[in-house]
Amino acid sequence: MVANRRTFLGQSLAMGAGIGGISAGGWGALGLLSPAWAKDEPPLGTWPAGSQGSSVFIGITVPRTGTYAVQGEDELKGYQLAVEHINAGHPLIKAISPKTTKGVLGKEVKVGVADDGAKPNQAVQNISRFISENKAVLMTGGTSSAVAVALNKLAQREKVLCVVGISGSNDTTGKDCVRYSVRECFYGQTAAAGIGPVLLKAFGKGKKAAYLTPDYTYGHTVQKSMSDFLNKEGGWTTVTNQVSPLGAPDYSSFLLNIANSGAEIFLNINWGHDAVLSIQQAKQFGVLDKQKLVVPYQVPFLAREVGGNLLEGVYAATDFWWTLEDKYPLAKQFVAEFEKKYGYKPEWGANACYMQFAMWANAVETAGTFYPPAVIKVYESGAKIQSTVGEVHFRPEDHQLVRPVVIVRGKKASEMKGKEDYWEVLEVLPGEPLMQKPDAFGCKLGDYS
């Protein structure tokens, strides 16, 4: 393809003429020599302004205060590690993005971080500032699906690419999907389809299920996906669905209703601190003694915060767990690097964010330009990418990464081989069969420009 040849030519030129440039402190030199075959296109979003210098800017908005603050900080660490690696041309990055040398297309990556407190409005304002002031070429955020959806719309309007951090709602690549956004992590549908059969195998058919659902889009879609699957495939019945407000300080009313519902399985869809609190209180109310707990969409740091072995034998679906290092060499590298820098093993949020940045670097390098439609087309080409969970690719119809879902089960304290060995990986399910048909959730990608 033309792009490849030109990129190749460009790179050889760069390598040949630029070695001296590099040793002369060569961000600038490398930058100037990167090809600009898209030069004849009209300006779009922050292109070309955002990538004309020796560095490019990424705008990051995460919750650093509020209910999801813990997960937000974890995501941030993943982002920062990725940026460090990209700028240094770290081998792990090169494994994911083979064309990376140093930086992205030779340009240093700089980031700006702002706190959104999981509020969509704040997130939009943060990123808007990054776009107008710093000419950000990439935006990222999430944790709350409401934030993810808001950023999706912003990305499409401003024509700046968005890579979503954590977002569990089906809508993010469903009815709220946009051309200018991609999602890496698993979501309601894949979680349900992944963990459903495991639950049916473990518990059998015809069970009575109680749900504790947070009252917003993530909660409702995950709950629906779960109950649809379990009820249809396994003849389960939903005896109660308790809907709790985000940030509820006390779950006693909900838990009493659940305790009295006669359910055998308790599916807790709450997230962040809500999950921690509701599980602790469920224990206090004796719900956990009578009913089996299932966490369909796992929460980073849940095990550590909940404490007291409450998660023993609990089934959960997740995106990544550090013991996958035994299965995937890239995971091993990632976990080692993360632990070296931050002193603890990464949760799945950090992994998702690291991967998003790495895959973006890969897309840009492959496209040979920062021109957004070109980068998007690389995503949509369905090219295979090596990741911390094996080989993955993006689905062009809805920009969702086709990737495995990891089913875990909480370990008994006696089985834990180390301080952070909370979960046992039961299965790593391939993603494709778990996903819905591309148009099933009403995704209509927008225009390129």
Next chain:
Amino acid sequence: MFNGLVLGALLALISSGLTIIYGTLGVLNLAHGAMFMIGGYAGYLTFTATGSFPLAILGGALFVMVLGVVMERVIIRHFYGRPHEDQILVTFGLSIVFVEAIRFSFGSLSYSVPPPPWATGVTSLGFMLYPTYRLVVVGIVAVALLALYLVLYRTRLGMIVRAGIEDSVMVDSLGINVFRVFMVVFGIGAMAAGFAGIVNAPVVSLTPDMGEMILVQTFVVVVIGGVGSFPGAILGGLIAGQILSITSMINPGYAYVMLFAAMTLVLLIRPRGLMGLRSRD
């Protein structure tokens, strides 16, 4: 229904603190929720240091009492002559400062304080299983409220405080050092919140934001019960607890809204509250 009793008991304690502060000083302490939260954290620190739950309660309550006294002396005192709105603004600002200071020191990760060993587990009440510790909370709160009652109604200090609630100008003209009374009242009110915070800690996990929701509920209780009325706070707390739990049986999402609707209703029909004294406005 029973759950409402437990919810209400705690609210009653916190609200009595708020109501005597407002009744005596005329200051609406918007930092009250934050003090509740700080009580929890202070108790947590005491617990990790000593391993003793009773000491943790003491630690939490005392720390917040001192905090309240300091707050009153250093800041609130200068606001007595200023319009009500300024007082609201400064306590509002302080509540933010407290919350963020805790977040800064402790991070956003939540902390747990386990209940004392003899109070863990579940008790069978016949018609339902209920966490033992929550039952214990009712008992602890009842004792605390009793102690507060004794102080207010059986001691000289308490008499002065109650007089001050009715007419602080008069108390002043009688030659009693009103400022010292104010300081003591603020300390007692804060202590009530802090005590509630640590007592409640085993029920919830400690986060910096846990005081915010409590504050709004406390308003509701104080309004329903009647501003400045100690028995009103208790009654209001119990009523609020019942409203929450009964609505939750039907549709939990609407529980808090019903609380606000009840408050608005009371404010319109009987603004003094159920047991309140004449309005301060």
Next chain:
Amino acid sequence: MKPVPRSRRRPFLVEGLTALGLIVAPYVLPHLGFAPNTVNQILVWGLFGLGFDILFGFTGLLSFGQSAFFGSGGFIAAYLLTQDMIASVPLALLIGTLGAMAIGVLVGLIALRRTGIYFAMITVAIAEMFYFLENSPLSAWTGGENGIPGVPTPKIDFLVSWHVGTGWSMYWFLALCYFAGIVIALRIVRSPVGAILSAIRDNPLRVAALGHSVGAYKLTAFVVAAGYAGFAGGLLGVLQGFMPPDAFSFDTSGQLVMQTAIGGVGTLFGPLLGATVWLFLSEFLQTALHLGSAWKLVLGIVFVLLVCFLRHGLIGGFKDLHRLIFRRAEIDVEAPEEAPVPVVAKAVALPARHREGDLDSGPILTATGLSKRYGGLLANADIDFTVKVGELRGIIGPNGAGKSTFFKMLTCEVPPTSGKIVFEGRDITGRSVTEVCQLGLTKSYQVNQLFSRLTVRENLTIAALADLRGKFRLDLFSNLRKVAGLEERVEQALELVGLAARAGTMVSALAYGEKRRLEIGLALATSPSLLLLDEPLAGMSPRERVETVQLLKSIAKGRTMIVIDHDMDSLFELVEWITVLQEGRVLTEGTPDQIKTDPVVREAYLGGVHEP
């Protein structure tokens, strides 16, 4: 804070400076580190705060629930635009604003029934309820916690073709909106309604007693604030292309209050300045200082310090600094020597206005069987009392006789337990003090009930306005100076009570005697047919008393007056007929000479209070 003054020489100074500032801003602010989106947000918050400042700064109603209207207006506009029901953005914004105002009327009718802290608490409750409504039951329309995305930018094709984009392009649209908002707000504040709102902040009871329908004015302020909030909410959606649910959150209301306090309450520009400081600091603290999650802590501390040390916000601080530097004595702060009461020859001025139903002769006021019971205490018992047109009546009695209570019943400040009051042939029992004042019966108070934050002239203006405009008029856009007959009336009142030389002085700087005269002046300015004076000589020095008695004599011409006082010598000199009350009942009546020598009266006073 005083109402925003309008200099006669430079009538449009404030508007002009605002326009200039708005035009210059995009060229100056980027160099100070402001992103266009930040400036746009500041404008939206500034607009949101304009209404809030009118409500809080001018009328004194602290609402923590403005987010309800902000969100309502915003979501209505966003819904109309994204559902393709309305194509024109300005039209959708207008509908959103009107919708917010309609909701404001409903909410205000509930919330305004209480004042102060209770009012604030109701607004909190209502805001929380709206937030909940948006999130759950109405989420099909509002998008729940996702909000409404895809709000278009304005495309104007009327007179001029203007397609507004984002960034600085949006700035001009928002600046235009803000300018319109400021112009309207300034007009409101300078209107009679604005003056009355300021007075309500100061002393709502007196405003009502002077004949204004306080409830109606408060509701007006509330709806104005709701309108501004709704307009700003709609603009937020347009600015971001997305209408967020946290527009309804309590944090939004709280942030508005804090920003206004930081900038300066009651200045109209306070919210704009406050938003600038707040947004600038949040960005600065996070990006420049890399404080991470501690930025809110620093911001909170800054806020607390500001509230503690700058009582009137930053603008107040600037004004104080300005005054300090230029030593301009805008206010006479030192207690002055009492200005000599001018010759009371101007006594002819200020006749009682002739109202419909004004009587020329016969009884002007008849009270029959009037009683007032407070729990176990019978303050007034079965009083029969009649005053004829043009009479000068005195009421005396030992302490506890129930004189003030009696007056309060006559002016309908307090409803009688039993009995009837007929004024000018109309039964006024159980009516409101406002209505009664409008009918021509008013009182001057024993304890001064003045508007201490306003000047003497402004005080009298409030009184005169009620008489000239009735108890409520929605003249938000009229110029205060152009109210027919107002200036004349105020001048007359000033002359009459001898305060013409002190017209521009703040009440808080007046000497006590001057305040008493103003107190009388206020009552006079409403052109009462029957004027009650509750201990007009209270606390006065002998010389002041003599002067005041002269004053009272002069204003008595063509007017019916009833005077309560303890100073019997002065009273005997002034009035023609005296009623004596004791222990809530009428003891006796008679001419001053009769009363002076009546042994029953003397006995009632044995052991009573001696004149100072």
